[in-house]
Amino acid sequence: MKRTYTVLLHPEPEGDFSVMVPALPGCFSCGRDIPEALSMAKEAIECHLLGLHDLGEKLPAEGRELMLPRQAVKGTLLAYRVSVELDLEVARVA
Numbered sequence: 001m002k003r004t005y006t007v008l009l010h011p012e013p014e015g016d017f018s019v020m021v022p023a024l025p026g027c028f029s030c031g032r033d034i035p036e037a038l039s040m041a042k043e044a045i046e047c048h049l050l051g052l053h054d055l056g057e058k059l060p061a062e063g064r065e066l067m068l069p070r071q072a073v074k075g076t077l078l079a080y081r082v083s084v085e086l087d088l089e090v091a092r093v094a
Contacts, residue, residue, distance in 0.1 A: 001086045003049070005062050007041040009034065009078040017078075023062040024048050038080055045084050 010018040012030075017037040021027040021044070029044040031037030049059055066079075 001059075002083060003045075003059070003061065003086070004081055004083040005045055006066055007038070007045075007080050007082050008068075009037050009041075009080065011076055011078075019044070021045055021048070022066055022068055023060050034078070038082060041080075042082050042084055045082060046086060049084070049086060 005021050005023050008020050008022065010020075012018055015032070017031050017034060019029040019031065019037050019041045021041065024045065027044050027048040029037070029040040031040045052059055
């Protein structure tokens, strides 16, 4: 299964980047720089989707519009698209 999600990176004053995935409420991460933040975002998305799958919940697909949570950070947001490939049958056994 392949899914692609928009991730939002917010530069923090200390130089790190906070990461949120608007289509997956509760899916957050961070990284020291943009490449690490995107890598951590991919890992967070995979873990989030596997958790939803294990709970028997529907895996959300991203809609045509990007909905930001109310508590979305003010200031600069960098948007990237991250693709994940999941084999849910293998993941369940692992």
